[in-house]
Amino acid sequence: MSGPAVELIHVTKRYGDVVAVDDVSLAIDRGELVAMLGPNGAGKTTSINLMLGMRNPTSGKARLFGLDPKDLKARSRIGVMLQESGVPGMLRVEELVALFCSYYPRPLPVAQAIAMAGLDEKAKTLVKDLSGGQHQRLYLALALCGDPEVLFLDEPTVGMDVEGRRRFLQEIAGLGARGRTIVLTTHYLEEADQLAKRVVVIDRGHVIADSSPTEIKARVAGKRITFLTTALPDESRFAGLPLNSIQVEDHRVRLLTNEPEEVLRELFQRGVELRDLEVSGADLEEAFVAMTRHEVTA
Amino acid sequence: MSAEAVAVSPTTAPVLPMLGRQAYAEFVKLLRVPAFSVTSIVLPSMFYAFIGLGQAREPLFPGSSVTFGQYFLASMALYGVANVMVLGFGISLANERGQKQDLLMKSTPLPAPVYFVAKALSALAIALISIVVLSVFAAIAAGVHLTASQWLTLGTRAMLCSIPFIGLGFALGYLAGPNSAPAVTNLIYLPTAFASGLFFPLQLLPRFLQDIAPYLPLYRAAHLVWNSVGVPYDDISADWVYMAGYTVGFFLLALWAYRRDQGKKFN
Numbered sequence: 001m002s003g004p005a006v007e008l009i010h011v012t013k014r015y016g017d018v019v020a021v022d023d024v025s026l027a028i029d030r031g032e033l034v035a036m037l038g039p040n041g042a043g044k045t046t047s048i049n050l051m052l053g054m055r056n057p058t059s060g061k062a063r064l065f066g067l068d069p070k071d072l073k074a075r076s077r078i079g080v081m082l083q084e085s086g087v088p089g090m091l092r093v094e095e096l097v098a099l100f101c102s103y104y105p106r107p108l109p110v111a112q113a114i115a116m117a118g119l120d121e122k123a124k125t126l127v128k129d130l131s132g133g134q135h136q137r138l139y140l141a142l143a144l145c146g147d148p149e150v151l152f153l154d155e156p157t158v159g160m161d162v163e164g165r166r167r168f169l170q171e172i173a174g175l176g177a178r179g180r181t182i183v184l185t186t187h188y189l190e191e192a193d194q195l196a197k198r199v200v201v202i203d204r205g206h207v208i209a210d211s212s213p214t215e216i217k218a219r220v221a222g223k224r225i226t227f228l229t230t231a232l233p234d235e236s237r238f239a240g241l242p243l244n245s246i247q248v249e250d251h252r253v254r255l256l257t258n259e260p261e262e263v264l265r266e267l268f269q270r271g272v273e274l275r276d277l278e279v280s281g282a283d284l285e286e287a288f289v290a291m292t293r294h295e296v297t298a
Numbered sequence: 299m300s301a302e303a304v305a306v307s308p309t310t311a312p313v314l315p316m317l318g319r320q321a322y323a324e325f326v327k328l329l330r331v332p333a334f335s336v337t338s339i340v341l342p343s344m345f346y347a348f349i350g351l352g353q354a355r356e357p358l359f360p361g362s363s364v365t366f367g368q369y370f371l372a373s374m375a376l377y378g379v380a381n382v383m384v385l386g387f388g389i390s391l392a393n394e395r396g397q398k399q400d401l402l403m404k405s406t407p408l409p410a411p412v413y414f415v416a417k418a419l420s421a422l423a424i425a426l427i428s429i430v431v432l433s434v435f436a437a438i439a440a441g442v443h444l445t446a447s448q449w450l451t452l453g454t455r456a457m458l459c460s461i462p463f464i465g466l467g468f469a470l471g472y473l474a475g476p477n478s479a480p481a482v483t484n485l486i487y488l489p490t491a492f493a494s495g496l497f498f499p500l501q502l503l504p505r506f507l508q509d510i511a512p513y514l515p516l517y518r519a520a521h522l523v524w525n526s527v528g529v530p531y532d533d534i535s536a537d538w539v540y541m542a543g544y545t546v547g548f549f550l551l552a553l554w555a556y557r558r559d560q561g562k563k564f565n
Binding site: 055076080082085087091096098099139142152 | 308309310311315316318319320323326327330331394397398399401402404405406407408409564565
């Protein structure tokens with residue numbers, strides 16, 4: 001009964017000519033809290049759908065507990081929050097949770113699942129009358145009600161306000177601390193950082209990084225150096241510099257680096273003309289996007 | 299985890315309680331949409347009031363022992379149950395697909411057959427309610443008399459005849475989009491109900507409709523329910539055979555439509 005909880009083995013998924021996931025191999029062990037990070041359209045949702053057996057790989061295979069993910073025995077051990085899905089609006093919260101509880105061999109008591117999602121006061125409300133944030137909580141209750149060993153959360157905080165997001169992430173962290181395996185997709189680096197011990201960065205269907213948040217951050221965090229240069233800047237002039245990314249638009253150059261002092265010293269030595277120079281803290285999102293861009297062209 | 303622990307703990311949930319919960323949920327979902335439940339339950343009685351009430355005691359045709367009231371009761375019972383199946387399934391399934399309810403369901407260990415059987419059971423329950431309401435209305439308001447065995451035969455046959463329409467409803471639910479479903483299902487259902495002689499005896503309809511009618515499932519079903527209230531036919535076994543054929547045909551169509559939809563979404 002050991003072995004990874006979730007596995008993708010050389011999985012490729014094509015939609016027509018588009019390769020959404022390209023030869024990805026990934027194993028997630030029991031008890032791990034993994035964040036799959038990547039820009040929109042990177043293949044995160046497709047990867048999750050492949051893990052869940054909601055999509056068939058074009059080649060390679062996916063395994064849940066060593067079983068075909070379509071196997072009801074495997075599905076009985078997981079809970080899922082999908083990015084885009086609906087629930088019947090004309091059922092009350094407690095009716096819907098009770099219904100989902102009946103799908104699983106060892107469900108939580110209905111009231112407990114509702115309480116874990118913080119929906120106690122809405123138990124008798126019709127689903128259609130819930131607010132957007134409450135809907136997300138309902139989805140969490142439905143994902144939890146089978147007392148799953150593995151929880152899949154596809155962009156669970158989309159559409160939540162700042163406070164709702166913070167509370168939600170705290171709850172997820174608590175679930176992880178109690179030994180549940182959690183696979184979460186997000187395009188927010190800070191979410192991944194806050195929650196996960198392992199971050200898998202996906203870009204254009206490839207896994208481009210798979211390590212701890214600290215290491216990922218070390219690669220993307222840094223300073224942004226921007227300046228204008230009259231000479232038509234050519235990327236070879238920046239060769240050998242410790243840069244995370246280079247963007248050149250007309251005469252404006254944007255560099256991301258973890259060692260801004262070193263870069264500036266080199267630039268002065270190489271005699272690059274710098275006007276309108278600015279050095280600022282790189283926005284994490286931007287740095288991350290820059291990193292994925294950089295990795296692909298490299 | 300020891301081998302014994304695995305052996306004693308069930309690996310999937312028991313099917314019957316799941317089916318019970320699902321059927322209850324489907325029933326409640328249908329009942330709480332007045333646009334569906336009220337029309338399904340009240341409409342047959344309303345048509346009965348408009349068309350059947352005034353001439354309920356008249357013989358169906360001169361010399362007939364069957365009254366128009368009895369004949370039209372059977373017609374509307376059939377209209378009601380088939381209406382529940384075609385519109386109830388067609389529109390509710392198309393809506394559920396439109397709201398992507400099928401996605402989350404797909405990720406759960408709910409077996410697809412349990413979902414379909416639950417939906418069918420819930421619609422059968424609403425169909426039964428519509429027959430009971432109509433029968434009570436016809437008996438009280440129009441004074442329709444049937445023997446106990448006639449009541450029972452009518453009810454049983456109307457329910458049996460609704461089965462092929464479950465398949466048709468499923469098929470339409472997977473083929474029609476959420477916006478077009480009400481129009482498509484009504485466009486298919488209302489004219490065929492009319493052309494099958496449910497509202498006016500076939501003899502009063504244009505010739506070309508009379509020629510088409512024998513091939514319509516509602517016409518065959520109508521024979522069976524009219525026969526149950528005493529309208530004599532030489533042989534109704536052909537009608538049963540037709541109904542069995544439509545059942546197989548519509549369910550195959552539903553299966554094809556379902557697979558087509560699943561292939562698009564989950565392949």
